[in-house]
Amino acid sequence: MEKEEERFCLYCGKSIGTRKNRLFCDSDCRNDYHNRLRRKKLRIKNEMYDKLNYNRNILSGVLMEGRTCISIDEIRKRGFMEGVVSGYRQNKNKQEYACLDILYHRSKTRIFKIRKKTEGDQ
Numbered sequence: 001m002e003k004e005e006e007r008f009c010l011y012c013g014k015s016i017g018t019r020k021n022r023l024f025c026d027s028d029c030r031n032d033y034h035n036r037l038r039r040k041k042l043r044i045k046n047e048m049y050d051k052l053n054y055n056r057n058i059l060s061g062v063l064m065e066g067r068t069c070i071s072i073d074e075i076r077k078r079g080f081m082e083g084v085v086s087g088y089r090q091n092k093n094k095q096e097y098a099c100l101d102i103l104y105h106r107s108k109t110r111i112f113k114i115r116k117k118t119e120g121d122q
């Protein structure tokens, strides 16, 4: 017969015996565990939003210069992070990317057709 394995609280690491349906010592540990998880998720979400907003401001800066196109090299120099997008969709045969309220297309060498999202894009 297989030996029952000792289990440990997911929050504090103390032994909680061998019962398989138990994950925590008590409700305090369970609540603290879920609170910590929630804070961690929130922090990750905030960090992601900060990166999106950073990219968004770079794209907005290009628009404010009266341009809708910029080379990848140039936008990289401004700190643009290519992997950071809030969405993308197929528009005709081109992939259109979204960075919060700004949309753009991209090729290997440039980012182009940069524009602000309008009502019609929803």
Ligand SMILES: [Zn+2]
Pocket (backbone or CB within 6 Å): 009, 010, 011, 012, 013, 014, 024, 025, 026, 029
């Ligand atoms: Zn515990």
